[in-house]
Amino acid sequence: MNTPLTILCIASYEKGHAFLRQCKASGARVFLLTSLSLKDKAQWPTDSIDELFYMPDEDHAWNREHTLHAVAHLCRNHIIDRLVPLDDFDLELAAFLREHLRIPGMGETTTRYFRDKLAMRMKAQEKGLNIPEFVPIINHQRVNEYLDRVPGPWVLKPRMLAGAIGIKKVHTKQEAWDKINSLGDQQSYYLLERFVPGDIFHVDSIVYENKLVYAVASEYGKPPLDVSQSGDIFTTRLMLRGSEREQAVRAKNAQVLPSLGLVRGVSHTEFIVANEDGKVYFLETSARVGGAHIADLIEAGTGINMWAEWAKVELAGGKAPYSPPEAKEDYAGLLVSLAKQQWPDLSAYNDPEVVWRMNREHHAGLIVKSPDFARITELLEQYRNRFREDFWAMLPARDKPTH
Numbered sequence: 001m002n003t004p005l006t007i008l009c010i011a012s013y014e015k016g017h018a019f020l021r022q023c024k025a026s027g028a029r030v031f032l033l034t035s036l037s038l039k040d041k042a043q044w045p046t047d048s049i050d051e052l053f054y055m056p057d058e059d060h061a062w063n064r065e066h067t068l069h070a071v072a073h074l075c076r077n078h079i080i081d082r083l084v085p086l087d088d089f090d091l092e093l094a095a096f097l098r099e100h101l102r103i104p105g106m107g108e109t110t111t112r113y114f115r116d117k118l119a120m121r122m123k124a125q126e127k128g129l130n131i132p133e134f135v136p137i138i139n140h141q142r143v144n145e146y147l148d149r150v151p152g153p154w155v156l157k158p159r160m161l162a163g164a165i166g167i168k169k170v171h172t173k174q175e176a177w178d179k180i181n182s183l184g185d186q187q188s189y190y191l192l193e194r195f196v197p198g199d200i201f202h203v204d205s206i207v208y209e210n211k212l213v214y215a216v217a218s219e220y221g222k223p224p225l226d227v228s229q230s231g232d233i234f235t236t237r238l239m240l241r242g243s244e245r246e247q248a249v250r251a252k253n254a255q256v257l258p259s260l261g262l263v264r265g266v267s268h269t270e271f272i273v274a275n276e277d278g279k280v281y282f283l284e285t286s287a288r289v290g291g292a293h294i295a296d297l298i299e300a301g302t303g304i305n306m307w308a309e310w311a312k313v314e315l316a317g318g319k320a321p322y323s324p325p326e327a328k329e330d331y332a333g334l335l336v337s338l339a340k341q342q343w344p345d346l347s348a349y350n351d352p353e354v355v356w357r358m359n360r361e362h363h364a365g366l367i368v369k370s371p372d373f374a375r376i377t378e379l380l381e382q383y384r385n386r387f388r389e390d391f392w393a394m395l396p397a398r399d400k401p402t403h
């Protein structure tokens with residue numbers, strides 16, 4: 001290899017250790033720019049980081065102009081070949097820096113389709129994808145026409161957040177307007193869409209040079225909105241390979257990603273399979289690794305670490321060939337719950353299928369793995385009930401991101 005590539009990773013939250021490790025293992029020079037508030041808390045894999053830089057932050061938010069000046073300063077003495085955001089909230093900042101400093105990678109226009117739920121809906125609609133009817137909260141006459149035309153209930157949702165934060169279900173036109181009015185100047189940051197009752201799925205993908213080179217489909221237990229509103233236990237598991245539903249959501253995923261213009265990277269994309277008509281609706285997409293330990297779930301079932309593959313894809317950069325490793329065909333399931341104990345004891349969950357236990361204050365979580373799909377289904381059901389007895393704690397739904 002000639003001079004090693006230099007990659008600058010941006011992380012306002014602690015994320016993506018496997019990404020950093022893979023970059024180093026692939027021979028890159030690794031810079032990490034992260035929040036100053038994490039300085040004494042984060043456990044970054046420092047062996048894989050050549051230089052660590054800090055940005056002063058207010059609750060993990062960085063001043064854009066100051067960040068640009070800091071990165072431009074770095075560029076005076078270094079050639080940055082790649083710039084990659086590790087957290088979803090860093091995507092726009094990364095695109096803005098790439099555009100200004102002319103660093104290759106996803107620019108601001110495409111980034112919008114993977115961050116802004118309104119932009120991704122408008123694009124999906126233009127491409128003829130099946131999506132719940134929606135309206136931006138921009139023109140009030142249009143909102144009124146929409147509420148008269150499209151039957152409720154609806155969800156009022158923030159365009160740029162994640163984890164079901166800030167999503168409100170509304171049942172009447174009056175309720176919708178009351179909620180919109182209470183948003184004041186923030187209302188244009190929201191959209192309204194038809195609530196489609198159904199099951200929620202996610203497909204996690206690797207894309208290289210516009211080609212979907214790997215995808216794995218999973219099914220959430222209860223819909224994430226119900227989980228966040230009732231504070232219930234979060235579960236998801238890999239779908240039965242070759243089943244009709246698995247094929248249907250994967251087929252839809254294969255339409256969505258090229259439609260939205262992802263050239264290379266990873267994506268976590270969600271779908272609703274409607275109770276009423278069994279059709280697959282596009283719910284949302286992103287250009288990042290799935291959160292909430294979904295990457296660990298996928299690694300357990302397939303042996304593929306999405307963070308590491310993302311690093312390889314970024315470094316290959318369209319200039320070198322890339323293909324994903326051969327995937328194992330096991331099944332896996334994930335459970336996460338808030339816990340009333342500070343450090344819940346998971347040692348009684350000792351079936352041989354348990355391959356991972358969560359290590360986080362006031363959380364209980366684990367991953368089970370088996371070649372047998374039915375066994376995973378059974379274990380998730382059993383463990384969900386036991387979690388309710390052993391750990392479960394209910395907290396009100398969040399209005400603000402907390403990581």
Ligand SMILES: Nc1ncnc2c1ncn2[C@@H]1O[C@H](COP(=O)(O)OP(=O)(O)O)[C@@H](O)[C@H]1O
Pocket residue numbers: 132155157161162163164165167193194195196197198200223224225226270272283284
């Ligand atoms: N149109 C909808 N119909 C039914 N459920 C929805 C709809 N939109 C959102 N939800 C529920 O809210 C959750 C979060 O919505 P989503 O658009 O995926 O935003 P987030 O980025 O917060 O995950 C979904 O997983 C689902 O449970």
Ligand SMILES: [Mg+2]
Pocket residue numbers: 163164224270284
């Ligand atoms: Mg979602």
